[in-house]
Amino acid sequence: MDELRRQAYQNLIDALLTCDREEEMGIMQANLELIDEGFAQFLRRDWATQTLGKLQDEEAFNCAINLHNFNLGFSSLRQGSRASNLEVSIACLEIGLTVITREAYSEYWAAFQNNLGADYGNRIRGEKAENLEVAIAAYLASLEVYTREAFPINNAETLYNLGLAYRDNSQLPAAYDTFNTAIETVELMRSEIIIGGEADRQKLAEEWNKLYQEMVEVCLAMANQTAALEYVERSKTRNLVELFYNARSVPQNPQPISFAEIGNLLAEDEAILEWYITFNGFKVFIVTYQPFLAPPYQGGVGGVDVWESSEQDLQALEEFQREYIDDIKDNEKYDNWKNQLETRLEKLAEILHIDEIISRLPETCKRLILVPFRYLHLLPLHALTSRRLRENVEETGSLLDLFPGGVRYTPSCQLLLLSQRVNPPGEDSSPRKLFAIQNPTEDLDFTDIEVEAIAKSFNPAEVLKREKASKTGLQERITGLQDADIAHFSCHGFFDFSNPRKSALILAGSKVTPLNPPLGKGGDWRGFLLGKGGDWRRFPLTKWGDWRGEKRKFSLGKGGDRRRFPLTKWRDKRSPPLTKGGLGGVSSNQSYIRSRRGEIFDITQCVTLTEIFDLKLNKCSLVTLSACETGLTDIRDTTDEYIGLPSGFFYAGATNVISTLWAVNDVSTAILMIRFYELLLSEIRPPVAIALRESQLWLREATVQKLVEWVADCQLIADAKKQEIQDYIKWGENPENKPYQSPHFWAAFCAVGQ
Structure with a gap:
């Protein structure tokens, strides 16, 4: 190495040591030609002995911490030679470890070891198997300090990294055991979250979802499909399962399903x-x-x-x-x-x-x-x-x-299992009591026909009609809902992707004039889908060694405010005014929502998902949500928590829920629902899924002529209403046409539950 090159290396390390932290990456990017294996050799042979070795204890410590931070920069540097960047990064850590010993600085030493394991795991030079063995040894050393009891977060992070190294080294049983230990640590942390509660448990689950993914992949690589499925289930709907247990005072903590x-x-x-x-x-x-x-x-x-x-x-x-x-x-x-x-x-x-x-x-x-x-x-x-x-x-x-x-x-x-334990299948084969919400916004004429027809099959049938189906009216008749065998909501529905807990069923009295209150513009849908997670492999240290060791009791911070989606008008070719729901979003005023047709509703006068969670519906074998978008769920989180209106009714105690995946047509929905209850309450009493299937396939295949004949023969539909339905069905249609053959009319409905 000539003297000019050596001096250039010295100038580079001097510049990095004297700059502010935020300037480090810029200096590295400006000196890519110097970041090579020669620089790594210079640091080891010259600088480590001639400079670092002559510093007093405190100066040497601070210099070593700086080397750790240079490691973070060099290892993440994407310009230049990736192989050379990693060699320099490794040199920084190994030189730093001559000062940062376990005896003197155990926590820092563990962080150095973890990052050294990450660099050797990614190393391009040398033999892969040998590099992975060094990485594994470094992670194991780090875990001597990062125990579950003292540093649970760091313990889980290092175990995750160690599991990846075992996997990459084809040591699958060791990877399995290591990922399993990491999962135990994460689930222990989850159980000990006190401040922040459900929201922070959900945040923790999202951060660690990739751990479960890696475990599933290892199980499959080991041809252990049963264990893979158990871990898939273990990663899903955790909050809802825990809420389910708590609401029913189940004596033991929820155990993973086998x-x-x-x-x-x-x-x-x-x-x-x-x-x-x-x-x-x-x-x-x-x-x-x-x-x-x-x-x-x-x-x-x-x-x-x-x-x-x-x-x-x-x-x-x-x-x-x-x-x-x-x-x-x-x-x-x-x-x-x-x-x-x-x-x-x-x-x-x-x-x-x-x-x-x-x-x-x-x-x-x-x-x-x-x-x-x-x-x-x-x-x-x-x-x-x-x-x-x-x-x-x-x-x-x-x-x-x-x-x-x-x-x-x-x-x-697991949720299906819990539901069956609380409400064993087949116990309620003869539902008698109906509670229904009927056309609270008074703009769905065929909804009136639907509910009035369905109610004829029940005794008693408690129905809140039109203006009586208000928030106050529901509160006054809440006992009727909670005692019902079947609850039927025929109204507008709304799903808020940006805040699913504000999803709601629209009630009477919630509609307000556009001038009161003034509404701001909607936001956008960005953030609707999640990108990939971050990289757990590295632990940052501040320049002067401020390492925050995590203790067992902790709280995660709350997330920021999510953006709202744009609010536009709704259109439906077959029947513009007769589409149930399709409500577009929440305004900048958190208490108001705007429909796709431009109408404004006060959410405090609706029944929201949060309020549904507070209902007691243990007697209810079926909740039918004959409204729009009632089957939509929150898809932003990676843990599949299934937050939506159906989950609220399941939590409240319902055995089955029928919900919809998009805005449904008022007329076809009324026909489908009446036919569904005809079948459900027939002498053979089929399960909900079979009755819904038969209704959907019937609607899909029915010709105009067949539908007209069915309306004429249907004993549930009032004679005074039959002509109105028949006229709508026949309008502009050939008698042999199948007007509802498109999946748009029948495929939105889903049977969820037992």
């Missing part, structure tokens, strides 16, 4: 399809009935199979859901979305490889339980077209067509 318990949810002719999305693809866990579910389980045997996508499939799915959601929420694009819905569902079936998944089910399977994940909750999976080969005959149709026992949804297997 594969045996998942298998025991199934009847002989039933299967579960559970989706899970990771960083490199999506998986579908296919659980089929097995008569003997006892450990030990064998991977791929014992009732579970796993279908895995490619990264290209995931990219296609991400693109599909962005376009789908953008169009459904943009009023200018809504008509286009509606007209292309059938084509889009065909494309979705291809992206999800639904044919391959269905082909893995036994011919005896007649019923499906679908467990979507994140944005898949917003898509009508039951309407996807597939093929089945049964008795050497190929059948083609939607999943509803192919599974005569019905298709139902559940947020997670």
Whole structure:
């Protein structure tokens, strides 16, 4: 090394040592030609002995802390040679460790070791296996200080890093054990959050979701599909499960669901399809009935199979859901979305490889339980077209067509299990008491026909009609709701993507004039989808060594305010004034919401999701939300917490919920609902999922002539109303046409629950 080069290296390290922290990266970027292996050698051979070695204790300590921070800069530097950047970064840490010893500075020493492990894990020079062994040794050293008891956050972070190193080194059993220990630490931290409560537990879960993803991948790599499914379930709907336990005073803390318990949810002719999305693809866990579910389980045997996508499939799915959601929420694009819905569902079936998944089910399977994940909750999976080969005959149709026992949804297997424990299936086969909300905004004429027809099948039937269906009216009759076997809400609905707890069912008296109050402009939808998480591998230290060691009791800070979506008018070609809901957003005044048609409502006079959580509906076997967008859930968080109106009713005690995925037409919805209750309350008393399936397929296939005849024969519809419905059905239509064949009219409805 010539003298000029040596002096240039010296000038660079001097500049970094004397600059402000925020200037470090700029200096590095301006001197990329000096950041090479020669610089690393200079630091080790010359600078470490001639400069650092001559400093007194306090000066040496501060200089070593600076080296740690240079490590953060060099390791994250994307310009220049990545290999050389890492060599310099490693040199900074190893030189710093000559000063930062475990005996003198144990916490700092642990942070140095963690970051050294990260650099060796990423190192390009040298043999990969040898680098990983060094990384593993560094992480293990760090964990000698970062114990769960003293530093739970750092313990989990370092365990996560160690698990990645074991995985990369093909030491899968060690990776499994390490990730499991990290999960135990994270779940302990979650249980000890006191200040901040549910919000901070949710934030912690989102930050650590990638740990569960890595564990699922390791389980699958070890051909341990049953354990993979258990960890998928362990990562989902945690807040809702805990709330469910607390609300029912269940004596023990919620325990993770086992594969045996998942298998025991199934009847002989039933299967579960559970989706899970990771960083490199999506998986579908296919659980089929097995008569003997006892450990030990064998991977791929014992009732579970796993279908895995490619990264290209995931990219296609991400693109599909962005376009789908953008169009459904943009009023200018809504008509286009509606007209292309059938084509889009065909494309979705291809992206999800639904044919391959269905082909893995036994011919005896007649019923499906679908467990979507994140944005898949917003898509009508039951309407996807597939093929089945049964008795050497190929059948083609939607999943509803192919599974005569019905298709139902559940947020997670654990929530389904909890629901069944509280309300065992089959206990209430003869519902008698109805509580209904009927057309509170007085702009849905066919809603009046719907509720009046349905109410004829119940005794007693308590109905809050039109102006009586107000917030005050509901509060006065709350006992009737809480004693009901079935609750039916036929009204406008609203889902707030930016704050799901403000989602609501619109009641009478909530509509206000545009001039009172003045409303600000809506925000936008940015932040609607989550990007990838950060990098846990590195721990930052301040320049003068301010290391904040985390203790066991802690509170996470609250997040910032999320943006609101734009508010536009609603349009529906078939019947502009007859669309239920489609409410667009919350104004800058937090108490008001504006519908897609421009109407303004006072949210304090509506029933919100937060208030639904406070209801007591343990006697209620079914809540029917015959309103718009009532099945939408919060898809921003990565932990699939399933926050939406259905979750509120489940928490309140309901066994089943029928909800909708988009704004539904008033007339077709009234017809579908009346037909549904005809079937549900018939002599055979079919399960909710079967009654809904039969109603949907009937509506899809019914011609104008058949619908007119059905109205004439229907004993539930008042004679005075039959002509009005028939005239609407026949208007501009050929008698042989199928006016509601499009999935827009029938596929929005989902049966969620038992």
